[in-house]
Amino acid sequence: MTDLPTPPTVSAAGLTLHYGSTAALDDVSLRLGAGVTGLLGPNGAGKTTLLRVMATAVPADRGAFTVLGHDPSTTAGRQNVRRALGYLPQTPGFHPDFTAFAFVDYVAILKEMTDRAARHREVRRVLDAVDLGDVRGKRIRRLSGGMRQRVALAAALVGDPGFLVLDEPTVGLDPEQRMRFRELIATAGEGRTVLLSTHQTEDVAMLCHRVIVMAAGRVRFEGTPAELTARAEGRVWSSTERDPGARAGWRTGTGAFRNVGDPPEGATLVEPTLEDGYLLTLDATSAAASGVTS
């Protein structure tokens, strides 16, 4: 675990959670500071479970964590964590007959904002921030998928929480919407702690100052995107044929093969990407799990 550039605002130690005999989280420890931290991992890695634990939606079996100095292991502490939290779940749901404004206003009341005038100002602010100011009077059932996702983000942002937990917010969005979402998340990450789960390594490369890689319920890497990319330094090469010794290889648009793994003598090394580092981290994890040495 490398040092954080800012003091930690969220710390977790030894978080463990089992579903039956399966360890969804296995002794997870991490520290988050201000800015956007990306959480990468394959399906079933435990990302959503970790986010749900951090959002106090489900308690861990063991371990502890604090959010902005609040400990959620007590009822009062959990309430305080929730007051400092914005949460966008993987599959956000809505009351479809509510307008975008009414829904975010409802969430604002659930965040204990009882002063009507101030609350309405705040709802208008977050809807403008996610570019939904013009459709705030439209019923949610009439909004597109991307717009609904932005309503959910507005609901997470309302009240200006210090800790934002976003579970795959760009899934199912078209490239333009994804770009817009990245912009919103980057802005949201200014001055607050954002934990962003994603399958998109580009999201992490473009948005995050820190990255955590999870596999099989454990943290396999924690550091900067540059450090993750550096793991693939000297381990990516191009060739005219697919190299059978490569861990992964694919034909690129130019017709050449891009290979990731242990290059043969004299291979033409190419610049690695964050995705290469991520693939090799996962590969090392599965090799270690099956007892194979690389």
Place this chain on the structure above:
Amino acid sequence: MRGVTRATKAMKVTEVTEVTGDSGGRRVSSTARTIRALVPPVARALPWLPLAVGGVAGLLLAAVPRMSSGEPDGWLALLLLRVAALVFGLGLAFLMDDPARHTTAAVPVRRAVRAGLRVALVAPVAVVWWTAALLLIPEGVRPPLGDMTLEAAAITALALAGGAAAVRFRDEPEPGRSTAAALLVTGLVAPLLPDGWTLFVQLNADRWDEAHQTWAWLLTGALLVWAMCLPEPLRRRRLAISTPRS
């Protein structure tokens, strides 16, 4: 994006934080303000369509003895009143449906408060509905009001408990359909139970009082299950006390 509202928010959060660390009176007053503000959106979010369908269908069933020609039949009146209560209960089974459940999973206002508010908003409607259903039964064949109200209350509690249990154990945002189906199956199977066990006893049966004691237990049990399934997070094992690494 932040600007002025950072101050607004800071003001609100400060207010809330003060409340948590302050006197019980202020906490109660803050909760009361929140509940008052929640009434309109929660009322709007209620599943009014299934409630209306269940209510209207139930009233039509209860009205059959009054509308039919000839001498009212006590047995038919009792049967129809029970079926009416079950049909209204099917509508009530949707009361715990909350499509926004996951989006509002991590807010300070507790789930139990929201569920309680839903029930409180529907309770007057249910009382008026039940009164109307009873009044539709001709007076001469109207079964004992107290015992029938107990049966209807138990069916209502079962509908609520089923919904809350489905949410708790399956994390289902909209358990209405499965709960209604389970309630319907229960309602259809219950009369088939052996004589010593049946809940739907006839007016002159020796077991009337005994069956209604069982209804009372059922009501109590269902309310307990409902209340126990409301608190969240879903699993309430305490976190081990340890200090996070800094």
